Amino acid sequence: MPASTELRELVVARAENRCEYCTIHQDHDRVLRFPVDRIVAGQHGGVYTAENTALACPHCNGKKGPNLTSLVPGTSSPPVPLFNPRTERWSAHFQFRGPIIVGITDVGRATVALLDMNADERVSLRAARGYGEDPNG
Numbered sequence: 571m572p573a574s575t576e577l578r579e580l581v582v583a584r585a586e587n588r589c590e591y592c593t594i595h596q597d598h599d600r601v602l603r604f605p606v607d608r609i610v611a612g613q614h615g616g617v618y619t620a621e622n623t624a625l626a627c628p629h630c631n632g633k634k635g636p637n638l639t640s641l642v643p644g645t646s647s648p649p650v651p652l653f654n655p656r657t658e659r660w661s662a663h664f665q666f667r668g669p670i671i672v673g674i675t676d677v678g679r680a681t682v683a684l685l686d687m688n689a690d691e692r693v694s695l696r697a698a699r700g701y702g703e704d705p706n707g
């Protein structure tokens with residue numbers, strides 16, 4: 571069962587129309603209606619509640635799939651949890667370097683890699699819209 575209309579409205583408004591993983595705005599993607607992501611996927615018993623949902627672009631939603639954790643690239647560390655937009659701040663785990671999203675923690679690095687946030691097409695999309703440009707620069 572998909573998210574209810576009421577929950578979807580809450581999720582979209584709370585996210586200010588942006589993917590809570592890669593920050594792309596719904597109006598800046600080719601798909602104007604982003605899916606409601608269950609942070610803990612249905613496969614693991616995750617339900618559609620305000621606490622377990624995030625707005626995610628189709629790219630991030632598809633790459634995340636039912637994963638709860640991932641490996642940190644370039645390390646032999648055990649898996650770490652993926653970024654949780656409900657309990658963590660984006661800026662605590664990620665930074666923009668121009669249109670590239672850089673993970674600044676193990677959680678951030680693992681999430682950037684699993685969600686393939688810097689796929690060419692995603693970077694091009696963000697570059698074309700000025701994501702990551704310093705407003706004071």
Ligand SMILES: [Zn+2]
Nearest residue numbers: 589592627630
């Ligand atoms: Zn995204």
